[in-house]
Amino acid sequence: MTPIVEALPDVAAPRLDLALKRQVAAHWEAEPCGTRGIAAADRRAFFRALDREREAQEPFIREFAAFDRARGRRVLEIGVGAGSDYVKWLRGGARAIGVDLTAKATALTREHCVLEGVVPALSRTDCEALPFLGDAFDVAYSYGVIHHSPDTRKAVAEIHRVLKPGGVARVMVYHAPSITGVVLWIVHCLLKLRPWRSLRWAVANHLESPGTKVYTVHEARALFGAFSSVRVRTVLGTGDLLLMRRSKKYESVLARLAWRLYPRWAIRLAGDRFGLGMLIEAVK
DSSP states (O other): OOOOSOOOTTOOOHHHHHHHHHHHHHHHHHSOTTOTTOOOSSHHHHHHHHHHHHHHHOTHHHHHHTGGGOTTOEEEEEOOTTSHHHHHHHHTTOEEEEEESOHHHHHHHHHHHHHHTOOOOEEEOOTTSOOSOTTOEEEEEEESOGGGSTTHHHHHHHHHHHEEEEEEEEEEEEBSSOHHHHHHHIIIIITTTOTTSOHHHHHHHHSSSTTOOOBOHHHHHHHTTTSSEEEEEEEOOTTTTTOSOOOGGGOSHHHHHHHHHOOHHHHHHHOSTTOSEEEEEEEO
């Protein structure tokens, strides 16, 4: 992977966007979000394990998304992953369409829906160019997705365009400063004797897909500035608490020890102020 120089919010050079988008797509094709390390032989058990883990690690999603208040409403989910949230929209009676940049995610979500007895409407689609008419949806939902897109500002503009007047966007993007960002900076900048590198650089080059962006609360409000009202809150994520399964690059003895000794109790005690997750509710 070519290092990302500095992933400042929404300043990617246009000529690099296509190459970066291919890298982002390849990353998520190889490992859809949340699927790392979960046994896949028994497919029903696989999806139910995904759902249980998501509920346990990020219980605030249910309240934030408001799945149970969407009956009869037109919902667009951007970035379906393995379908854990998308299935909930359908179970709640929403008329939900799900889109994702990758073929793997749409295939997994379709399989998930079939096993749960709900009928999906899915499309492999770029969030920067949504194939829908304007004013089409009551709710646009995207959890931890659009900060991976090279032009996040364009993705937000598309969300605004396809929402009906009065429609609501519920979007999670990554927050700065966060515990996750500080840990990445310590590991990949300070301990490697390059302390001049920024927290944004550490995230862009070492958190999930290449070019991942983080936003301050002020930057997030500006990003959603076209909306009539914007509410923002931050929450601790799995990265802040080191609850996720380790990737291959963190399989060393030192990494295993860090996972075991990590002071999760202290992070929880400090609260959500420096959480990686930033939950945005914006009304058009």
